[in-house]
Amino acid sequence: MKKTAAYDQKRRPIKKILNSLLPFVSITCLFLLWFYASNINPDLVPSPASTWERLIQLFVKPVNKMNLFGHVWASLQRVFIALACATVLGVTVGVMIGWSKTFKAIFGTLFELIRPIPPIAWLPIIIMWFGIGEFPKILIVFIGTFMPIVVNTYTGIRLVMPLHLDVARMFNASNRQLLFEVAIPSALPPIFAGIRNATSSGWMTVLAAEMIASKAGLGFLITRGMDYFDVPLILVGMLAIGIVGALLAIITEFIERLLCPWNKKLEQD
Amino acid sequence: MPNDDVKIKVRNLTKYFGDLHVLDNISFDVKKGEFLCVVGPTGCGKTTFLNLLTKLIPPTSGELYINDEPADPKIHNISFAFQEPSAFPWLTVEQNLEFGLKIKNIPKDVIKTRVERIIKLLGLEQFRKSYPHQLSVSSEQRIIIGRSFAMYPDLLLMDEPYGQMDIKMRYYLEDEVIKLWKEFGSTVIFITHNIEEAVYLAERILILSNKPSTIKKEVVVDLPRPRDFTDPKFVEIRKYVTELIKWW
Numbered sequence: 172m173k174k175t176a177a178y179d180q181k182r183r184p185i186k187k188i189l190n191s192l193l194p195f196v197s198i199t200c201l202f203l204l205w206f207y208a209s210n211i212n213p214d215l216v217p218s219p220a221s222t223w224e225r226l227i228q229l230f231v232k233p234v235n236k237m238n239l240f241g242h243v244w245a246s247l248q249r250v251f252i253a254l255a256c257a258t259v260l261g262v263t264v265g266v267m268i269g270w271s272k273t274f275k276a277i278f279g280t281l282f283e284l285i286r287p288i289p290p291i292a293w294l295p296i297i298i299m300w301f302g303i304g305e306f307p308k309i310l311i312v313f314i315g316t317f318m319p320i321v322v323n324t325y326t327g328i329r330l331v332m333p334l335h336l337d338v339a340r341m342f343n344a345s346n347r348q349l350l351f352e353v354a355i356p357s358a359l360p361p362i363f364a365g366i367r368n369a370t371s372s373g374w375m376t377v378l379a380a381e382m383i384a385s386k387a388g389l390g391f392l393i394t395r396g397m398d399y400f401d402v403p404l405i406l407v408g409m410l411a412i413g414i415v416g417a418l419l420a421i422i423t424e425f426i427e428r429l430l431c432p433w434n435k436k437l438e439q440d
Numbered sequence: 441m442p443n444d445d446v447k448i449k450v451r452n453l454t455k456y457f458g459d460l461h462v463l464d465n466i467s468f469d470v471k472k473g474e475f476l477c478v479v480g481p482t483g484c485g486k487t488t489f490l491n492l493l494t495k496l497i498p499p500t501s502g503e504l505y506i507n508d509e510p511a512d513p514k515i516h517n518i519s520f521a522f523q524e525p526s527a528f529p530w531l532t533v534e535q536n537l538e539f540g541l542k543i544k545n546i547p548k549d550v551i552k553t554r555v556e557r558i559i560k561l562l563g564l565e566q567f568r569k570s571y572p573h574q575l576s577v578s579s580e581q582r583i584i585i586g587r588s589f590a591m592y593p594d595l596l597l598m599d600e601p602y603g604q605m606d607i608k609m610r611y612y613l614e615d616e617v618i619k620l621w622k623e624f625g626s627t628v629i630f631i632t633h634n635i636e637e638a639v640y641l642a643e644r645i646l647i648l649s650n651k652p653s654t655i656k657k658e659v660v661v662d663l664p665r666p667r668d669f670t671d672p673k674f675v676e677i678r679k680y681v682t683e684l685i686k687w688w
Contacts, residue, residue, distance in 0.1 A: 342540040
C-alpha cells in the first residue's frame with residue numbers, strides 16, 4: 172500500500188509536466204497536418220507561410236480601406252452594442268419571468284415559442300424589413316445574445332434557495348428586498364454563465380450576418396476571399412475569428428471572477 | 441414568576457396538518473433574557489413548534505404574545521437561526537452579519553458598532569472579508585448565530601443549530617452561544633434533541649410529549665456556569681430529563 176502511494180507521488184509531477192505539454196503537442200500536430208495538406212493541393216489549402224504573407228499584405232494593402240484590426244473592430248463593435256442591449260433587456264425580462272407568475276403566464280409560452288428559432292433564420296425577414304445597413308446586423312446579433320441571457324436569468328431566479336428567502340423573510344424583508352437583496356445576487360453566477368454563452372453565440376451570429384450583407388468585418392473578409400478565390404484570405408479570417416473568440420471567452424471569465432468572487436465553480440477551474 | 445418579567449407568552453398553540461394533529465394546546469411563558477431549551481422524542485414536532493413561533497407558518501389556533509402584544513414580525517424583532525447552513529454565499533462574513541440590520545433600515549453607524557461587537561466576540565476579525573465557502577462549516581454556523589444576535593432580537597429562536605457538528609465543535613460553539621447570550625441578554629428558545637446540550641445551555645427545559653405534542657414537564661436547571669458535564673448534579677438532571685423523554 173505504502174509503495175503504491177510513494178509510486179503515485181513520484182509519478183504526479185511527471186504527469187503534470189506531460190499535461191502542460193499536451194496543448195503544444197496538439198497545436199504542432201495541427202500545423203503538421205496543415206503543411207501536409209498544403210503540399211497535396213496548395214491552391215485549395217494554402218501553406219501556413221502563404222497565409223502569413225497574406226496577413227502581412229492585408230496591412231500593406233487593406234481590403235475595403237481596412238486592415239485586419241479594422242475588420243476585427245467592425246465585428247466586435249456590432250457584438251458589443253448588441254450584447255449591451257441584450258444584457259440590460261435580457262436580465263430584466265428573465266428576472267420578471269422568473270419572479271412573477273403573472274409575467275411568466277403572459278410571456279413564458281411566447282418566449283418558448285420564439286426561442287428555438289435560430290438567429291440566422293431571422294436574417295431574410297430582417298433584411299427585407301430594415302435593409303442591409305448597420306442596424307439589421309446588430310439586431311440579428313441581439314436576437315442571438317438575448318435568448319441565452321433570458322433563459323439563464325430566469326433559471327437562476329427560479330433556483331434561488333427557499334432557505335435564503337426564508338432567512339430574509341425572517342428579518343421581515345419586503346418583496347422588493349427579497350428580489351434585490353436575495354434573488355438577484357443569488358442568480359448572478361447563472362446570469363454570468365448566460366452572458367458568456369451569449370458572447371460566443373453573438374460572435375458566431377455577427378460573422379454569419381456579415382457574410383450575407385456587409386462591407387466590413389471578419390465575415391465580410393471571408394466572403395471576399397471566397398468571391399475572389401483568395402483562399403489565404405479566408406484562412407486569415409478564420410484564424411482571426413478563432414483567436415478573437417478565445418480572447419472574448421477569457422475576458423468574460425475574468426469579468427465574472429471580478430464580479431462574482433464567491434462562485435466556487437470558477438475557483439475550482 | 442412576577443408578571444412584568446414575562447417577555448413571551450405562548451397561549452393554546454395547536455397545529456393540525458390535515459388530519460395529523462401535531463401540537464396540542466401548548467401554553468407557556470418565557471422570562472426576559474431567559475435561555476429556554478425545548479427537548480422531545482424524535483418526530484414529536486419540535487421544528488413545527490419553532491416554525492409556528494417564527495410566524496412563517498400560521499397555527500391552527502393559539503397565539504404568541506411579545507410584551508403582551510400579539511407577535512408581529514413588523515413590530516417585533518424575531519430572529520431565527522436555522523438548522524441548515526444559511527449564510528448567504530454571495531456576501532462576506534461582515535456583510536452577512538450586516539444583512540438583517542440593513543433589511544430593517546437600521547442607521548449605518550449602529551450597524552457598524554453592532555457588527556464590530558459580534559466580530560470581536562466571535563473572533564472573526566481575520567475572516568471578515570472571507571466568503572462562507574472559504575470557511576469551515578462550524579465557522580459558517582457561527583456567522584448564522586452572530587447574524588441572529590446582531591439583531592438584538594426580542595426573541596431568538598434556534599433550531600438545532602449544532603445538529604451537524606462533531607462533539608468537540610459542539611462544546612466550543614455551545615460556550616460561544618452562552619457568551620453571546622450573556623453579553624446581549626437576549627431571550628432565547630433553543631430546540632435540540634440532545635439532552636446533554638439542553639442541560640448545559642438552559643435555565644429551564646420544556647419537555648414535549650409524543651404527537652400530538654403537549655408540554656409534559658418543565659425542568660429548571662439552576663446549576664452555576666460554566667457547567668461541568670461530569671458534575672453529579674448535572675448527571676442527575678440529565679438522567680431525569682432522559683427518563684421523562686423515554687417513550688420505550
